[in-house]
Amino acid sequence: MQWWINAKLATCSATPLPADSYYAIGVSEGYIQQLVPMSDWSEIKANQTEASVMDVNGRLVTPGLIDCHTHLVFAGHRAEEFEKRLNGVSYAEISRQGGGILSTVRATRSASFDELMESSTPRLLALMSEGVTTVEIKSGYGLNLETELKMLKVARALGDKYPVRVKTTLLAAHALPEEFKGRSDDYIDWVCREAIPAAAGEGLADAVDVFCESIAFSPEQCQKVFEAAVHYGLPIKGHMEQLTLTGGSKLAASYQALSVDHVEYLDEEGVAAIAASGTVATILPGAFYFLRERQLPPIELLRRYEVPIALASDLNPGSSPLASLRLMLNMSSTLFGLTPQENLVGVTRHAAKALNEENRLGQLQEGFAADFIVWDLQHPAQLSYQFGTQDLYQRVIHGAVSNDF
Numbered sequence: 001m002q003w004w005i006n007a008k009l010a011t012c013s014a015t016p017l018p019a020d021s022y023y024a025i026g027v028s029e030g031y032i033q034q035l036v037p038m039s040d041w042s043e044i045k046a047n048q049t050e051a052s053v054m055d056v057n058g059r060l061v062t063p064g065l066i067d068c069h070t071h072l073v074f075a076g077h078r079a080e081e082f083e084k085r086l087n088g089v090s091y092a093e094i095s096r097q098g099g100g101i102l103s104t105v106r107a108t109r110s111a112s113f114d115e116l117m118e119s120s121t122p123r124l125l126a127l128m129s130e131g132v133t134t135v136e137i138k139s140g141y142g143l144n145l146e147t148e149l150k151m152l153k154v155a156r157a158l159g160d161k162y163p164v165r166v167k168t169t170l171l172a173a174h175a176l177p178e179e180f181k182g183r184s185d186d187y188i189d190w191v192c193r194e195a196i197p198a199a200a201g202e203g204l205a206d207a208v209d210v211f212c213e214s215i216a217f218s219p220e221q222c223q224k225v226f227e228a229a230v231h232y233g234l235p236i237k238g239h240m241e242q243l244t245l246t247g248g249s250k251l252a253a254s255y256q257a258l259s260v261d262h263v264e265y266l267d268e269e270g271v272a273a274i275a276a277s278g279t280v281a282t283i284l285p286g287a288f289y290f291l292r293e294r295q296l297p298p299i300e301l302l303r304r305y306e307v308p309i310a311l312a313s314d315l316n317p318g319s320s321p322l323a324s325l326r327l328m329l330n331m332s333s334t335l336f337g338l339t340p341q342e343n344l345v346g347v348t349r350h351a352a353k354a355l356n357e358e359n360r361l362g363q364l365q366e367g368f369a370a371d372f373i374v375w376d377l378q379h380p381a382q383l384s385y386q387f388g389t390q391d392l393y394q395r396v397i398h399g400a401v402s403n404d405f
């Protein structure tokens with residue numbers, strides 16, 4: 001057994017341990033086997049013949065952080081578009097000049113597998129260096145079979161190459177590709193008949209996502225995608241109520257969605273629906289900030305209905321080119337008023353639930369995966385309060401220390 005002793009724990013479980021005590025964490029075979037108060041440690045130590053012991057000297061230990069919503073695999077960037085907008089060029093004009101999401105689609109289609117690995121790696125490493133041990137990565141810049149699958153394969157390969165868990169999501173219903181212009185129903189039929197069966201058949205997707213919005217796909221179209229996902233045994237998620245209230249969250253709830261994400265315009269009926277289905281509401285403060293949105297997500301309603309709230313980076317080239325989950329913790333408090341405790345649970349236990357991993361990841365609990373972070377911090381609120389400081393002391397994933405990658 002391997003032990004980490006004198007740890008101050010933020011377990012992020014529903015039944016927290018007394019806050020002022022220090023604990024020993026016993027790990028073997030990649031899982032947390034024992035959590036014992038230090039007052040009992042000397043007795044346990046006496047019976048340990050082959051134990052290795054790491055004294056963390058009262059440092060804070062939390063579960064490894066989980067970024068449960070990213071689009072971090074893509075080619076190119078949209079910095080020129082960003083600059084044009086700030087020079088007064090309208091969004092419509094940028095679109096006419098070939099900008100927007102379809103410019104990322106063109107770049108991603110023409111990038112090779114290796115080029116995509118190379119361009120995505122710094123973004124992944126940035127998240128990992130801040131304490132992320134699990135990351136969700138979506139497709140959605142291919143919008144054809146070859147590139148959607150290529151993106152998912154790159155995501156899986158990143159998880160094989162680096163000490164991080166990767167969960168993949170097929171987001172073929174992200175935008176309408178140029179070749180289907182004016183034929184969005186045909187495109188959705190293609191998603192259902194070709195993209196979902198192929199991704200499911202090759203075991204490349206852990207979930208299926210949609211962008212349900214006035215500028216993307218209608219609830220009726222998203223429902224077709226959900227039906228196909230269910231048929232192939234894949235859980236569903238949705239980009240919902242970001243710019244308008246479409247009713248997408250209510251629809252997603254009727255399919256027991258893992259999560260509905262953005263949710264700025266979600267109403268009480270939608271909140272009640274996701275509360276009943278056990279769906280996580282994932283808030284994305286980076287996109288809210290970057291797009292200079294005004295409509296705040298209905299945090300009070302979500303609290304009142306006890307909806308689990310996760311938060312994530314939404315790392316993507318168009319609306320959240322921000323490779324930092326720690327920044328999201330800070331923004332979640334400063335922009336949306338979440339408490340530091342809500343934030344921490346939002347990037348651990350609730351984020352795990354949004355990825356269908358609530359029984360394995362996101363908590364310091366006996367029987368859970370030994371993914372945790374030892375911080376050079378004393379109080380969990382520091383994770384939300386400060387930003388840009390190098391606070392990570394040790395990163396442990398599946399029971400192995402992996403600070404260097």
Ligand SMILES: [Zn+2]
Nearest residue numbers: 069071239314
């Ligand atoms: Zn997104």
